[in-house]
Amino acid sequence: MHILVTGGAGFLGSHLCERLLSEGHTVTAVDNLITGSLRNIEALRSSERFTFIHHDVSNYIAFDGPLDAVLHFASPASPIDYLNYPIQTLKVGALGTHNSLGLAKARGARFFLASTSEIYGDPLVHPQEESYWGNVDPIGPRGVYDEAKRFAEALTMAYHRTHGLDTRIIRIFNTYGPRMRLDDGRVVPNFIGQALRGEPLTIYGDGKQTRSFCYVDDEIEGIHRLLMSSENLPVNIGNPHEMSILEFASIINDLTGNTAGTVIQEGKRIEGDPQTRQPDISRARQLLGWEPKIDIREGLTRTIEYFRSISA
Ligand code: NAD
Ligand code: UDP
Secondary structure, eight states: OEEEEETTTSHHHHHHHHHHHHTTOEEEEEEOOSSOOGGGGGGGGGSTTEEEEEOOTTSOOOOOSOOSEEEEOOSOOSHHHHHHSHHHHHHIIIIIHHHHHHHHHHHTOEEEEEEEGGGGBSOSSSSBOTTOOOBOOTTSTTHHHHHHHHHHHHHHHHHHHHHOOOEEEEEEOOEEOTTOOTTSOOHHHHHHHHHHTTOOEEEETTSOOEEEOEEHHHHHHHHHHHHHSOOOSOEEESOOOEEEHHHHHHHHHHHHTOOSOEEEEGGGSOTTOOSOOOBOOHHIIIIIOOOOOSOHHHHHHHHHHHHHHHHO
């Protein structure tokens, strides 16, 4: 297949391009590098089946030639990033999704949307199953990301229903691993960076809020299975192993041997920060035969090794 990946120079996009190349596909990555990096795809650029195009997909995507699938991963994803780029985030979720859908329609290609657990906002249903409509503040600071992704899902379903486009929607839950930016502000790189420098880990709020962390290799396997399936309705892909941020901090301090502990930073918590988050992955299990395989300590050990290697 010839597959075009928007956001291909980002954390998930680069792992996805790598996986697709290893399956024998031809891959074109389109990225404006707003939060991604050419370093992420350096190793892929030697492949004759890989092409990189520097372009903002919120503008018309000019691409000639046959395409079998368009995978739309372009979007700032870390809260710090989308708070820094609120308008770009809304544009890439709306206009970028529209352009990517238009390209898929013009080429008769399959379309795959990278959506998010943030669709559920600060959820009132726990764990979150795909039938839950969510609890999102449209005008809060996180609204720029949440509503952009909700609009992207609505537009994807409209293209599916109106034009018969073959579409997929994945709702990705917190994913971590090598190639996250050390300064992207998400809790995984923040904590690992602090631990490797021997500093206390910064807990935003009381640390009782929960997340469920999925290692990148598991997430990519789920993405690949959904892409190759025929499921048009949203599917959650994430690791249901839920923990509080305080518990998560103590695992990082344990794995890195950091003795500086933690520090509470009440004021740093972003308004609307979800209190709980845990995917219900029944649909992924049933439809795709998928579930995560890599446990948190193993995944974090690999990720810590990566951050050690880039800061050495
Ligand atoms: P990332 O910031 O590393 O990657 C996003 C990529 O998109 C970057 O390379 C960036 O430069 C590119 N991009 C942004 N706007 C663009 C535009 N207008 N035109 C072209 N390229 C643009 O983030 P990530 O963690 O790899 O996330 C990738 C996708 O997965 C995003 O759509 C995100 O919403 C979704 N997602 C990720 C997670 C996670 O835990 N990592 C969770 C839920 C959803
Ligand atoms: N968080 C924290 N300390 C940090 C960074 C994040 O306590 O240094 C918290 C943040 O407030 C949130 C959780 O960790 O409750 C996960 O944050 P992240 O930015 O990784 O992504 P989110 O799941 O909120 O999109």
